[in-house]
Structures are given as C-alpha cells and as structure tokens.
Amino acid sequence: MVGIVIVSHSAKAADGIKELAGQMTGDIISIEAAGGLEDGSIGTDAVRIMEAIKRVDSGDGVVILADLGSAVLSSSLAIELLGESVGKKVKIADAPILEGAIIASVQASIEDSLENVLAAAEAARSLPKKA
C-alpha cells in the first residue's frame, strides 16, 4: 500500500490534515504528519520528513503532500538523503496539501499504484470550491 506523508511548516496543520484523511479511510492506510520542527516551532525539517517517509514506506512507494515552497525543498532533500533505491519511489505531489492528501489517502486505501495515487492527488488542483 502506498504511504502518505504530510509536510507542512505547521505541525498542527499537518496533524489536522492527517486527521481529516483518516476520517475517510480509517486506520488502514500508512500516513504520517511531518510538520514543523522538532521543538514544535514553524518550519520544515528534511530529517523529520525522511524519518516519516521510512515509517510509511512498505515498498510500494510514498506520496508527499507539501504546503509552501520550502516544504518542497525539504521534501526533495529528504528524498536525496534516503538514497536512490528508496528515493526513486517517493514522489512529491504537485497538489494542494489538504485536498491532495484526502484524495491520495482514499486511493492508497484501495491499494492503487504509486502512479495512480500521485495522479489522483494532482488532479485535486482543479477541484472547484463553488458548486
């Protein structure tokens, strides 16, 4: 099953998004929140992200949902730190963090492939807010 990592500058935001994703899927998915720094302050930390990736990786790959620019920088550094063989199956979704996380979680929960989970997350970019 594809793992999911939520990377936000805010630990609260990452935890909250993980909670929302869990409402749709229950406990069956592997999802970690990697928000903020070790001491709880605002920011992103590639080492924390790397450890979260390791925890959710079952070999089927991992999709990362990230908030602002430097979350992507830290995530890409985390992937580099993991080394090539693990890192090549970790993808940063070009998607809005919250909607992308929910959609990715649903797809992961039905055992969809890494490519499909990623694509589904990225399709969240075009979800309209108004009916």
Next chain:
Amino acid sequence: MNSNVYTAILEIGDAINKNKELLTNLDAAIGDADHGINMSRGFEAVRAKLEGSTGEDISAVLKKVGMTLISTVGGASGPLYGTAFLRAAGAVQGADSINREKAMEMLSAVIQGIKDRGRAVKGEKTMLDALEPALDAFSQGVKENESLLGCLEAACKAAEDGVEYTKTIKATKGRASYLGDRSIGHQDPGATSSLIILKAVTEYCRALIQEA
C-alpha cells in the same frame, strides 16, 4: 577535528548572529521576517553540535554543519544551506587541509547543490546572485595565480556587487516572489547571508595568515 575549520565555522556563526537583525529586517521587507532568526538559531545549534566532536575530519565536520542546519533553520535556508554544506563536505572528502583549488571546488559544489535543490539560476534574486559572481571572481583569481586570500577577497567584492544588484531585480523565487514588482528596490536576504558567510571565512583566513 581540524581546528581551523572548526574555528572558521564558529566565526561564521558569530557573523550571522551579529547580523541577525539586519537579515530579519531585510526578510521582513520581502519575506516572512525570519531569515536572521532562523540562521542564528541554526548556527547556535551548530556550535552546540560541534562542541562534543573531536578527531573528525573536515568532511565530517562540514556534514555535521549541514545536517544540523537542515533540522534547525526552518525556512528555505535550511534545505538550501544544508545542501550547500553537505556538498562542500563531499568536495573535501578525504582531504585534511583546504588549499586554493579545494576551496574553489567547494564553492562550485555549493553552488551546484543550491541550484539542484532550489531550481534557481542567477538573476532571480537569490543567494546565487552573490555566490555565482563570487565563484567567477575566485576562479579568475586562480587563473591570475592569486593567493587563497587574494581569491577570497576578490570573491567577496564580487559577492558584494551581487548583493547590490539584487536590489535592482524582481524576485522570482521564494516568498519574495509573491510580491512581484514590489520586491524591486529591496536587497535579497539570502544573498546577504551568503555574503556575510564569505566575508567571515575571508576575515578568518586573513587573521590566520597574519598570525603565521
């Protein structure tokens, strides 16, 4: 560990700390007002992390600096300077001293690392606008057979000009890019911290030579 490298890193930390307010103010104008605070925090953590280490080679020390900055700086400078120090560590793998040629390799590796991570190029109002001119000037110095200190001084001058240049251009990377044209007229905080670091290293080399 190599005591000169250790001291140079502490000097960098001191210089960053001295300029904490300047960097934060620059970042308040075109960012999220935390560059000085973040960098200072990072180098404080570096100071603490290096204290217990002895007998480590230059590469291992630089790697520790990189890994510490990654986990403590918080903003974009974390992964960017973290990558920079990790790549510098790679460039001096196995070396027990840094000469002019090694220094140039380090600076080159640093720039490539920042480009790989941030996907920026010169002219986007980033740290590269200080570092790339610095490398050009450094390598020109090498061609003209300048000493290490001479090359570093030329690099600092070029980096200073680069920082001035950032005032004239629009940011297309980072938080400042959200401001668009309003970022023009403001000096880039990342380019400024890069200059501060280069100057600290240069001053340290000058002091070492004067002592010798």
